[in-house]
Every structure is written in structure tokens, then in C-alpha cells.
Amino acid sequence: MSAPPAPLSELPLASRQDGSHPRPQLIRSTWADLDGTWSFRHDDADTGLAAGWCAGLPAAQEIIVPFPPESVASGIAEPGFHRVVWYARTVSADDVATAGRSEHAPVVLLHFGAVDYRARVWIDGRFVGEHEGGHTPFTFDVTALVADGADHVLVVRAEDDPHDLTQPRGKQDWHEDAHAIWYRRTTGIWQTVWLEAVPATxxxxxxxxxxxxxxxxxxxxxxxxxxxxxxxxxxxxxxxxxxxxxxxxxxxxxxxxxxxxxxxxxxxxxxxxxxxxxxxxxxxxxxxxxxxxxxxxxxxxxxxxxxxGVRTVGVARGAFLLNGRPYDVRSVLNQGFWPDSHLAAPSRGALRREVELIKDLGFTACRIHQKIEDPRFLYWSDRLGLLLWGETPGAYEFSATAVQRLTREWMDAVDRDASHPSLVTWVPFNESWGIQHVADDPAQQAYSRALTDLTRALDPTRPVVSNDGWEQQNSDIITVHDYEGDGAVLARTYADEAARDRLLSGMGPAGRRILVDGAEDRGQPVMLTEFGGIAFQPGTRRADGWGYTAATDAEDWIARITALYDAVRASTFLAGSCYTQLTDTMQETNGLLTAGREPKAPIEQIRKAVRGRP
Incomplete structure (x- = not known):
């Protein structure tokens, strides 16, 4: 009879972990964090393979992993176009020992949380494996390469073509400078790299x-x-x-x-x-x-x-159901972008603080927008109590390649996150990104229907939104994006059942049909899943920020938010809402918080506007 790799009494209590483990719902007692200082090189001419960089990087800079090289936090801070980048670090015998390698756990696994977009990996110049998909984890068995008690050189080549619109990219800009509603890119490693030792089976x-x-x-x-x-x-x-x-x-x-x-x-x-x-x-x-x-x-x-978490979610009779009862989804849109570290959180503690701030502002839910978020954010949402909508980062082209890439990455994302009780809705498309002509194109309509049904096949326990905002077909929740800035006008649009019928049978607020391809209103819940977007920059009247509408001062800003929420609360049919957005993000100044996560007015005033009460 074999002994366990670690006594069961030494296993951490998963529900009370400190938020540092990169895979919070499958924890062993030991693992080795490989984040920190690595060697780094751009490879704009793409000559690194021919030059033998897979065995080590000559004349390299230093980078702090997992911060992307475009970010200040990485130490590189180079936001321009760089399609190929290289990383290297030593994996020491101590790293392998910290991972828990022993007689009973002889297999050493190398885990990557996320590398955008395509990764190839070597140890001491010997090829380990490759992965495509910029937002999902992957693992290699490196036992034969690191089990000799020596130090070894781990090398990663990442390729992320900013001009390839078939890549699922979300809000990452394909222009050199951020514009409109798109932001700086995140290239290469942006989630934790770690080692873990496991038994043979x-x-x-x-x-x-x-x-x-x-x-x-x-x-x-x-x-x-x-x-x-x-x-x-x-x-x-x-x-x-x-x-x-x-x-x-x-x-x-x-x-x-x-x-x-x-x-x-x-x-x-x-x-x-x-x-x-x-x-x-x-x-x-x-x-x-x-x-x-x-x-x-x-x-x-x-x-x-x-x-x-023991809970059920569903939809019935125009309501979103949590544990069998109607639940008002009061959500905020979150880009998950930080000014100094981009898609990577600046610290593990920042992920907990993000959840706490969302709850402090009066929200019960968060729509993670165009990003597969770090699993530790999902853990804190589970632990502290925050409903989440999981959404795929979109591609911007409709082609066979784009379909294959997004479908594969979305399947991996659903597989990774389906166990989290906080995650209550799946969103495979947003605003027809990657299916630009879905209103009229049978092929794009088939793709949208198929990915929605595939999501249900992978996870039949959660509702699926087929195309958030407009041009929906077989959606479990009908969602609308409406950036009307006048609360009185918004109130008329969503007042009652007659207003609901007008909305779903005509053109939507953005000039897009809400339902397409003969889709029928089956009495699904209707939610206003993007609204607000009021720009406000405390302490300045400069016009260098962007929003859908703008406030002149804090008093005007709070009054506008309150009027919009009063309209939402007065509706007899809206089952939920999502305010745009949580934080200022680059050129967008329409957050409730600044980019540094400071409230733009006393948090009690914002909470009262959102909830209708203190």
C-alpha cells in the first residue's frame, strides 16, 4: 500500500485559502510559483528560432512576470507593435523541490495560467510543447527534463499578431495607439507560471x-x-x-x-x-x-x-432565478484592466479588493467584459458573494479560422470555470463582434446559434446569452444595450409590457434589431446589460476623456446616475441591469471609480444611486 503524497490533514481548506493559489478549486499542499524576474527580448525580425534562442536569450532585458511587456509594471513598458517576444528563466532544483517532487509525487508539471496568444516552450533547448489561445491555461509534463537535481533553462516564445483579427482578442486594440473603446494590448505571459509535482496517476x-x-x-x-x-x-x-x-x-x-x-x-x-x-x-x-x-x-x-457552492440558477416567467426564486441582477461592467499592468492584476490582493469595491458600490453582480478573468478573481467572487457573467473575448473577423479559434478557446474557458458558484451566465458573443452581419447572413446566424447551443451542451445548468446587446436568436435572456442619457426617456422606453413589445418587435436603441432570423419572444427575462457610461473627471472640466454622455461636476454626475437607475427601478419588466462601467479605462472616463480605483464621489452617494437606498 502506497503512502499519500501529503497527509490529508495538510491539505489547505480551499474555501478559506488566501487567494494566492492560481487554481483555487484544485489544490495540493505544495506548488512552486515561477513569477518574478525573467529574461526578455523582443524579436521583431522573427530571427530568434534560427539564432537558437530556444536554449537561452542573449543580451536580454529583465521583465517582471506575469505583467505584459506593454505595461509599466513589467519593467519593459513598450506598447508598440511587437509580434514575437521571448522569455527565459532558470528552473532550479529548489523550485522542483518546492513543487513537492518526491517518491510518491514523481511527475513534475509546468502550468501556464495564460499566454497571449500562441506559446512555444523549451527546457535546455529541448522542445516541450505549444499552445494556442491567449486566455486559457495549459500544462506540460516536464518530468524527464527537470528530474536530475540540476538547474535548467526554461524558455518561452510568445507570438501575438496585433493585425490578425481572427484571434480572440476582446478589447485589445489593433491600432498602435488605443482608440475609441479599445485599449492597450497584452502580449505574452499575463497569468501565473508555476510548477506542481503529482503522483504517476x-x-x-x-x-x-x-x-x-x-x-x-x-x-x-x-x-x-x-x-x-x-x-x-x-x-x-x-x-x-x-x-x-x-x-x-x-x-x-x-x-x-x-x-x-x-x-x-x-x-x-x-x-x-x-x-x-x-x-x-x-x-x-x-x-x-x-x-x-x-x-x-x-x-x-x-x-x-x-x-x-450549493445553488441553482435559471430563468422562468420573465425572471432570473437564483435558488429557485426571482433575483434582481444589479450588475456593473468590468473591463478587468489596470493602468500599470493591463489585463494582469497589479497584485493578488487587488483581485480581492476589486470584488469588495463592487459590492461596496451596491452591486450584486459583475459582467466581466471581453476577458477570461484570473481564476483568483472568481474565487473571491465565490468567497465574498458576487454574481458573475462569463464572456468570451471576441474576434473581429468571420472566417473558418476565426470560428475554430474562438470555439476552441471558449470551450476551454467553460471547462475551466464551470465549477464556480458565482458564475451564473455564459456570454459567447457581444454586440455581434466577429459576426458583424448576423442580422442577415445565414452562415453567421448558424455560428451564433451553434456556439450558444454548444455552451448549453457543455454546461446545461446556466442560462446562455447568444449575443449580448442586440441581434439575438436562441438566447435564454434577452439583453439590450442603451446609452440614453436622459432618465425620463429611458423610463418611457422600459416602462411596461407595451414598451417591452415595442422594444422587441422593432429596432433597438442602437439601430439594431434585438431579435433576428425569426427568433420569437418566448417570455424570456429582459435585461438592460449596458447603460450609463457617463463621463466625469473629478477636479477638471477638460474634454480629453470619453463617455457616452458627460457630467459637469459630482452633483450633476450623481443626479444623472440616480435618474437612470430610477428609470430601471420603475420598469415593470426588466429583470436586471448592468451599468457601464466600474472604472475609468485609458481614454474612457465613464467609470464609477477612477483608473486607480478611487470613487469619484463619496461611495455612500454612489451606492444610494445604484440601490435607491443607502
Whole structure:
């Protein structure tokens, strides 16, 4: 019987982690962070491969990973066009030891959180692997290359063509200078690089999905094939009340690479007590889980710590439902962009602070806009209680290549994030980006329908918005973008059922039809998912900022926001809303906060405008 790679008692409590682990729902007791100072070179002539840079970088600069080279925080601060960049660092024997390599965990994995857009990786000049997709994680087994107790040179080549509009890119500008609603690019490594040691057969991925109010479905992917007689053990615990919620064992066939199991939560069968455990923004209760792989003799060969939230989401009778009851989605648009570090957060603590600020401003939800956010932001949303909409970064061309690239990356994003209870809605398209002629083009209509249905196939437990803002077909929620700045006009547009009928049967506020290709109003919830966008720069009357409308001073700004929210609150049919936007972002000055995350008026005044009460 083999010993576990680490005693179960040493596994961290996933629901109470400090927010540093780059994969917060699958944690082992040890891992090695490779962020920090690396060597770096631009390769504008694309000669690095021929020159042998895969074995090390000559005459290199220093960069701070994971900050992109366009950003000040990286130490490079070069925002121009640079299609190819190179990174290098030493992976020491101490790094491998910190990752936990031992007799029982001999396999060393190299993880990348995200590299935009295409990455190739070498160790000591030997090719390790490659990955395409700028917003999703990937992993390589590097055991044979780093297991000798010596130091080794890790090299990464990243290619991100700013002119290739088939790449899913979100708000990253294809012009050299940021313009309109697009921002500086993020090239290369922008999420954590780390090492982890695992057993020869190990738990590679977990997916938790609700199976009604009294059970959860767990899918487990394995790395390596289990020995005969192996079992999977799942133990749930509600740490908040020191309550054991039960343990279940499942046989694992020797040919299996994945295991699916429904885990009952017996105490939830009593309807009188189910609210004590369910997750919501008001009561973000998390259930801790230990998932163990056992051999035929009952010995633990691998174990990971995880967590989940017991909650359901859905739509019915014009309402968004959380745990079976109507819930008013009061959301804010968040670009996830920082002035000094771009798409990478300036620190791990900044991710927690972002969630806290959103809640302090009076919001219950956040629409992550055109970005697959760092998993640690999702963890703090789970932990502190914030609903999230997950949205793919769009491409800007419709072609076979663009379809293949975005579909693959979106599938990986859904797979990565489906376990987070905070994430309640999927958004595969926004404002017809990449499907510019979807109103009339049958091919683009087929693509939009197909990706929406594919999302449902991957995750049938959440509503899907087919094309946020306009030109929707088979959407579970009908969403509208309307930047009308006059609260009285907005109130008339969304007043009652007659207004709803006019909105959905005619042209939308942006001159785009809300429903296309014969799509019918089936009584879905209607949400105003972009509105506001009022520019205001405290302390100046300069006109160098951009917004959909503009306020002259703080009093005028608060009055305008209040009038818009009064219109939303007065509507008899709107099931939710999303204000644009959380922070000023580069040339856009329409945030509730400055780019440095400072409120533009006393936060109590903003909260009262958003909530209609203190």
C-alpha cells in the first residue's frame, strides 16, 4: 500500500485559502510559483528560432512576470507593435523541490495560467510543447527534463499578431495607439507560471455542477490510468458550522480517464433547512471538498482540496432565478484592466479588493467584459458573494479560422470555470463582434446559434446569452444595450409590457434589431446589460476623456446616475441591469471609480444611486 503524497490533514481548506493559489478549486499542499524576474527580448525580425534562442536569450532585458511587456509594471513598458517576444528563466532544483517532487509525487508539471496568444516552450533547448489561445491555461509534463537535481533553462516564445483579427482578442486594440473603446494590448505571459509535482496517476481536473437542491454532479479527469481496484472518495464538509456533509466512494475502472459521480447532500432534502447551506451574494456559503484517489488496499495515492457552492440558477416567467426564486441582477461592467499592468492584476490582493469595491458600490453582480478573468478573481467572487457573467473575448473577423479559434478557446474557458458558484451566465458573443452581419447572413446566424447551443451542451445548468446587446436568436435572456442619457426617456422606453413589445418587435436603441432570423419572444427575462457610461473627471472640466454622455461636476454626475437607475427601478419588466462601467479605462472616463480605483464621489452617494437606498 502506497503512502499519500501529503497527509490529508495538510491539505489547505480551499474555501478559506488566501487567494494566492492560481487554481483555487484544485489544490495540493505544495506548488512552486515561477513569477518574478525573467529574461526578455523582443524579436521583431522573427530571427530568434534560427539564432537558437530556444536554449537561452542573449543580451536580454529583465521583465517582471506575469505583467505584459506593454505595461509599466513589467519593467519593459513598450506598447508598440511587437509580434514575437521571448522569455527565459532558470528552473532550479529548489523550485522542483518546492513543487513537492518526491517518491510518491514523481511527475513534475509546468502550468501556464495564460499566454497571449500562441506559446512555444523549451527546457535546455529541448522542445516541450505549444499552445494556442491567449486566455486559457495549459500544462506540460516536464518530468524527464527537470528530474536530475540540476538547474535548467526554461524558455518561452510568445507570438501575438496585433493585425490578425481572427484571434480572440476582446478589447485589445489593433491600432498602435488605443482608440475609441479599445485599449492597450497584452502580449505574452499575463497569468501565473508555476510548477506542481503529482503522483504517476493523479487528479487533473474537477467540475462541480448542481444536480438540484440536494446533490451535486462531480466530473473528475485523471492524468494517467488507475491501477485495478482503484476508487475515488469524495468527502464534503461545511466548515462554517463544522458539519460533516457525507462521504461517497466510487469504483474507478482500470481503463478510465474520467469519472462522473452524483454526490448527495442528505441534509438538503429537508426544505425547511436548505437555506442554511445555499450560496447567494447575501450569504456566500461554500462547501469544502476533499477528493482522493485510493488504491485497491484503501491507501490514498492522490488527494486534492476543493470547494463548491450549493445553488441553482435559471430563468422562468420573465425572471432570473437564483435558488429557485426571482433575483434582481444589479450588475456593473468590468473591463478587468489596470493602468500599470493591463489585463494582469497589479497584485493578488487587488483581485480581492476589486470584488469588495463592487459590492461596496451596491452591486450584486459583475459582467466581466471581453476577458477570461484570473481564476483568483472568481474565487473571491465565490468567497465574498458576487454574481458573475462569463464572456468570451471576441474576434473581429468571420472566417473558418476565426470560428475554430474562438470555439476552441471558449470551450476551454467553460471547462475551466464551470465549477464556480458565482458564475451564473455564459456570454459567447457581444454586440455581434466577429459576426458583424448576423442580422442577415445565414452562415453567421448558424455560428451564433451553434456556439450558444454548444455552451448549453457543455454546461446545461446556466442560462446562455447568444449575443449580448442586440441581434439575438436562441438566447435564454434577452439583453439590450442603451446609452440614453436622459432618465425620463429611458423610463418611457422600459416602462411596461407595451414598451417591452415595442422594444422587441422593432429596432433597438442602437439601430439594431434585438431579435433576428425569426427568433420569437418566448417570455424570456429582459435585461438592460449596458447603460450609463457617463463621463466625469473629478477636479477638471477638460474634454480629453470619453463617455457616452458627460457630467459637469459630482452633483450633476450623481443626479444623472440616480435618474437612470430610477428609470430601471420603475420598469415593470426588466429583470436586471448592468451599468457601464466600474472604472475609468485609458481614454474612457465613464467609470464609477477612477483608473486607480478611487470613487469619484463619496461611495455612500454612489451606492444610494445604484440601490435607491443607502
Amino acid at each position: 493523479s487528479i487533473a481536473h474537477l467540475r462541480w455542477l448542481p444536480a438540484g437542491p440536494a446533490a451535486v454532479d462531480l466530473s473528475v479527469r485523471l492524468r494517467g490510468r488507475p491501477a485495478a481496484g482503484a476508487r475515488l472518495r469524495v468527502a464534503l464538509r461545511f466548515d462554517e458550522r463544522d458539519e460533516d456533509l457525507g462521504t461517497i466512494d466510487v469504483d474507478v475502472p482500470a481503463t478510465a480517464t474520467s469519472v462522473d459521480v452524483t454526490v448527495p447532500i442528505a441534509r438538503q432534502r429537508n426544505g425547511q433547512a436548505e437555506d442554511e447551506l445555499t450560496w447567494s451574494p447575501e450569504r456566500p456559503r461554500l462547501v469544502d471538498a476533499t477528493v482522493s484517489l485510493l488504491d485497491a488496499d484503501g491507501g490514498v495515492t492522490d488527494a486534492v482540496s476543493s470547494y463548491l
